Amino acid sequence: xxxxxxxxxxxxxxxxxxxxxxxxxxxxxxxxxxxxxxxxxxxxxxxxxxxxxxxxxxxxxxxxxxxxxxxxxxxxxxxxxxxxxxxxxxxxxxxxxxxxxxxxxxxxxxxxxxxxxxxxxxxxxxxxxxxxxxxxxxxxxxxxxxxxxxxxxxxxxxxxxxxxxxxxxxxxxxxxxxxxxxxxxxxxxxxxxxxxxxxxxxxxxxxxxxxxxxxxxxxxxxxxxxxxxxxxxxxxxxxxxxxxxxxxxxxxxxxxxxxxxxxxxxxxxxxxxxxxxxxxxxxxxxxxxxxxxxxxxxxxxxxxxxxxxxxxxxxxxxxxxxxxxxxxxxxxxxxxxxxxxxxxxxxxxxxxxxxxxxxxxxxxxxxxxxxxxxxxxxxxxxxxxxxxxxxxxxxxxxxxxxxxxxxxxxxxxxxxxxxxxxxx
RNA sequence: AGAGGAGUGGCAGAGUGGUCGAUCGCGUUGGUCUUGAAAACCAAUGUACCGCGAGGUACCGGGGGUUCGAAUCCCUCCUCCUCUGCCA
Numbered sequence: 292x293x294x295x296x297x298x299x300x301x302x303x304x305x306x307x308x309x310x311x312x313x314x315x316x317x318x319x320x321x322x323x324x325x326x327x328x329x330x331x332x333x334x335x336x337x338x339x340x341x342x343x344x345x346x347x348x349x350x351x352x353x354x355x356x357x358x359x360x361x362x363x364x365x366x367x368x369x370x371x372x373x374x375x376x377x378x379x380x381x382x383x384x385x386x387x388x389x390x391x392x393x394x395x396x397x398x399x400x401x402x403x404x405x406x407x408x409x410x411x412x413x414x415x416x417x418x419x420x421x422x423x424x425x426x427x428x429x430x431x432x433x434x435x436x437x438x439x440x441x442x443x444x445x446x447x448x449x450x451x452x453x454x455x456x457x458x459x460x461x462x463x464x465x466x467x468x469x470x471x472x473x474x475x476x477x478x479x480x481x482x483x484x485x486x487x488x489x490x491x492x493x494x495x496x497x498x499x500x501x502x503x504x505x506x507x508x509x510x511x512x513x514x515x516x517x518x519x520x521x522x523x524x525x526x527x528x529x530x531x532x533x534x535x536x537x538x539x540x541x542x543x544x545x546x547x548x549x550x551x552x553x554x555x556x557x558x559x560x561x562x563x564x565x566x567x568x569x570x571x572x573x574x575x576x577x578x579x580x581x582x583x584x585x586x587x588x589x590x591x592x593x594x595x596x597x598x599x600x601x602x603x604x605x606x607x608x609x610x611x612x613x614x615x616x617x618x619x620x621x622x623x624x625x626x627x628x629x630x631x632x633x634x635x636x637x638x639x640x641x642x643x644x645x646x647x648x649x650x651x652x653x654x655x656x657x658x659x660x661x662x663x664x665x666x667x668x669x670x671x672x673x674x675x676x677x678x679x680x681x682x683x684x685x686x687x688x689x690x691x692x693x694x695x696x697x698x699x700x701x702x703x704x705x706x707x708x709x710x711x712x713x714x715x
Numbered sequence: 716a717g718a719g720g721a722g723u724g725g726c727a728g729a730g731u732g733g734u735c736g737a738u739c740g741c742g743u744u745g746g747u748c749u750u751g752a753a754a755a756c757c758a759a760u761g762u763a764c765c766g767c768g769a770g771g772u773a774c775c776g777g778g779g780g781u782u783c784g785a786a787u788c789c790c791u792c793c794u795c796c797u798c799u800g801c802c803a
Contacts, residue, residue, distance in 0.1 A: 335765050339772040346772090349784040353733035364783085371783045538762090659763095669762090 292396040292657050294671075295328045308402030311409045311618030320399065327392045334388055338381040345374045397506055401653040403618045404590075404627040410617025417617065419629070422601070423610030426636050426692045434637040435690040436568030438699065439465065442714050445569070457558070457573035459683075464714050468689075468701075469576060471708035472682050473551050476578035476603070480679060483599055485549035485580055490529035492552050493520040498532040501658045503624040513555050522555035526579035527676045534583060535658045538669060544662060545592065546583035549679070551576070569683035570642065576682040582675040583660065586651070589673035590627075593649045596677045597629045600645045603680055606704045609688050610634040612641060626651040633684065637691035642684040647677030690714075 298305045302321055309317035348371055355364040408417055439445035444465030450458040461469050477487060499505035499521055504512060513522040523529055530550050539546070554577050580599075584592045597613065604611045616628040625648040632641035652671040655661070661669045693700045698715025706712050 332765065335772080339765060342773085343771055345783080349782095350734060352783050356733070368783050375783080667760095 292393075292653065293399055293402065294652065294656055295324065295392075295396070299325060299328075305402055308618075309399070311403045311407060312400055312621070313411065313619050314400070320395075324392070324395050324399070327388065327395065331385065331388045331392055334381060334385040338378060338385055341374055341378045341381060345371065345378060348374070400623045401626050401650065403621060403625075404649070404651075407615070407621065407627055408617045410619045412617075412619050415617040416614040416620055416630070419613040419615055421610075421612040422605070423608075423634075425610050425634050428636055428691075428694065429696050431696075432637050432691070432694055434568065435635070435687040438690045438694060439568070442699065444468070444714060447568075455573070457571070459569070459572065459574075464709070464711060467709050467711070468686060468705070469682060471705045471710075472680075472685065473576065473578070474708050475705055476679060477549060477551055479603060479606075480549035480578060480580055483547075485547045488526075488530055488533070488548050488550040490523075490526060490533070490550055490552065492523050492529070492555075493518075494523055494528050494532070495520060498528055498535070501532045501535045502528050502654055503657065504528060508623075510559055511556055513557060523552060524556045525554050525678075526550040526552040526577065527581060530579065530581045531654060531658065531674055531676065534660045537658075537660055539583070539660075539662045539672070541585070541662050541664060544583065544585050544672070545588065546581075548581045549578060550581070551578045553577075554681075565640075569687040570638075572683055578679050580677055580679045583655075584673045584675065585662065586670070586673050589649050589651065589675060592675055593627060593629070593647065596647045596675060596679075597631075600631050600647060600677060600679050604631065604633060604644075607685065607689070607702045609685070609692065609702075611644075622646075622648065624648075624650050624653050626653065633688040635684070635688045635691050637694070638687075642688060644680050644684045644688075645678040648675060650674045650676075 293305070298321060302325075305321050306317045309320065314320065348367060352364050352367050355361075355367065408415065410416065433441075436447075442464070444461065444463055446460045446462055447456075449460040450456075453460065481487060493515070496505060496519060499512070504521075504524065512524050515521075529552075530548050533548075534546070553574055555574050556572075558571060558573060580596065582592050582596065601611065601613065611631055611633045614630045614632065616625075616630060621628050628646055628648040630643050631645040631647075632643050634640075635642050651673050654674045655671040658674075660672050660674065662672050663669055689702060690699055693702070698713040701709055701712055701714070
């Protein structure tokens with residue numbers, strides 16, 4: 292969430308940022324927020340004064356009791372009931388105000404970076420670069436949902452039987468390819484200096500709030516009522532929350548973590564023809580990279596992450612393009628996001644396989660993730676993360692782009708991990 | 716899952732209703748001493764909010780309650796330890 296103090300010092304920046312995101316009436320929103328905070332401060336001051344007086348009296352009663360002046364003490368006690376009522380009322384009011392303030396902070400998205408362009412949606416995203424040749428396929432080529440049947444490597448019907456739509460069963464070489472990607476992606480991340488983490492894939496409410504999935508976006512996550520735990524939609528949640536309520540020394544920066552996890556998303560209402568096959572699933576696998584940086588270095592780190600993910604796509608020999616998302620298409624918590632999309636040759640469309648974002652202090656403010664500078668002053672850190680990479684769409688692109696009349700040719704980097712060169 | 720015990724500042728560990736935001740120790744930082752170091756000695760050393768400041772307020776696992784006053788008493792939840800049971 293945004294910092295009220297910062298909104299106060301640069302209200303204009305906040306309003307302009309929200310305009311980029313097409314937020315209705317941003318100025319009113321910001322003014323209401325500041326006014327709520329004013330009220331909060333006022334109440335706080337009043338309450339503190341009443342409490343100070345109460346404390347004073349309580350101390351004096353204590354002193355009198357110790358001197359054995361019981362009667363005088365009883366006299367003083369009479370003064371307390373009104374103060375008590377006052378403090379109770381103020382406390383309730385303050386609590387209410389704080390809740391209102393927090394609620395409205397939760398509803399305001401992050402302020403986009405100055406370089407992020409305005410825009411309504413996906414059509415307005417900026418094309419940064421396009422890399423690689425789109426393959427020319429043999430006649431009779433088919434989308435991956437046919438290929439997986441032909442070679443019997445992924446079974447959606449079985450998934451429906453066991454769980455429901457969107458829960459594929461990987462079989463034989465399909466399963467092995469999953470395992471190959473897992474090891475390949477983690478090995479690459481480690482070479483790049485990311486420390487491997489295996490986090491829990493069920494998280495509590497506090498973790499969901501920390502990274503911004505809660506409140507408001509409950510709909511995306513599977514939730515177990517009996518334990519009040521959520522299945523993670525991405526490893527970002529448990530991995531970033533390792534650093535909830537942490538104060539780091541400046542020398543400990545940057546923190547670079549990588550984690551493989553399954554991810555679970557309800558994706559309610561987003562089904563249709565364009566999400567056939569592996570394009571959109573309720574359960575999928577992903578290696579996620581997470582970074583924590585000094586505010587001065589976070590945008591350099593974002594570029595490095597983008598370069599790193601592109602390196603993976605090059606090694607996989609997949610044609611891709613990089614987009615910088617416009618204000619209207621960017622995630623709620625992000626200040627700047629690059630999407631990497633691979634060309635899926637039989638579907639003839641771009642598939643998003645990675646999204647790398649800088650959240651600046653939006654997450655760290657919720658997480659209370661800070662660092663201590665040389666003068667022992669505490670400041671919020673910047674958090675970043677990105678997919679590196681999400682398996683299903685990579686698999687879809689590999690299957691479609693590398694199909695030939697005699698089978699599917701596996702990219703060279705995956706062969707040592709997969710243990711085979713062809714699916715045929 | 717059942718029975719019992721426990722959760723206090725970076726660590727260790729006092730404190731069971733009244734000048735306790737919290738003794739002492741270790742650690743860390745600064746200083747004195749020393750050719751240098753160690754030792755010794757002196758001092759500082761939690762977080763957040765309000766305030767220009769002086770200062771004030773809150774926090775002793777979380778939440779609620781009793782009381783003029785709660786780290787201390789009560790309720791509830793969470794976590795850890797021991798024993799019993801179950802299990803990969």
